[in-house]
Amino acid sequence: MSTEQKEFDEDSKERMYWGIEFENLVAQRYAKDKDVKVQRINTMMQHKDVPIALANIDRAIVKPGSRVRWCDKTHQLIGADKLLEIKTAHALSINSDDWGEENTDEVPINYWYQCMWYMGITGVHTCDLAVLFGGQRFKVYTIEYDDEIFNALLKRAKEWWYKHILTGIAPDPHDEAEAKLKWAKSSPGKETIVGTDVxxxxxxxxxxxSKLAILEDEKQSIRDRLVPMLEDAEIITYQGEKIATYKSNKDSTVTNWKEAYLSLHPTPIHIEQFQSIKHGARVLRIN
Structure with a gap:
């Protein structure tokens, strides 16, 4: 296993660990604030008519005097008053346009669709979204079921399944990142004739x-005038208010692994064992 893969696996484990920990804490806070009982459902739920439509919810809010369970015969979640989905978000995102006032359904569209999907599959037609912002601000949003929206999602899922999953044909890329994955290397000498839109x-x-280049020049010109005025100060204040900081980052130790390795006088054969091809990136240059 490569060092990069090990680091990726460790990062994944760390994210998974904290995801579970925060999920439990948020669920407890929700239950306390709402004075309800929440229940984890360790079952993969399946739509009654579309087998590919699955749901794995975070929690269900239990109806008083009931116990929540999934019925394989009716394909419904029995005994649930609502669904509960749990999210954590960056502290600064609370002020973004994605999040509206508490108790509304103004949440990021992917979360909204996720709740709609789960409601359609489980038959429970209200879903609360409990969100912890920056580990310190708790909010609850409520999404109500819309049959028309769910059926549209179901139709899109079936189209995706038959068109891409069963055939193994990847969808057309929608942005630069996806396009680079599909066409990482250019074809030597290949020319494409484009239309007016391209x-x-x-x-x-x-x-x-061109505008960015002008702005970068302007930015550097301002820095060239500003920075010498700050001298060695860390904190810049104006009329008693801090307007900027100019602090040194913490020192760190850097190892020159190349020099350390070469100092051992390795043979060319030994060096070859650590060589690999680094593919050149595609660069878009505008004439």
Missing amino acids: AELVNQLKEVN
């Missing part, structure tokens, strides 16, 4: 690049 995008990008 040519217009190239011109727009050229204009934006």
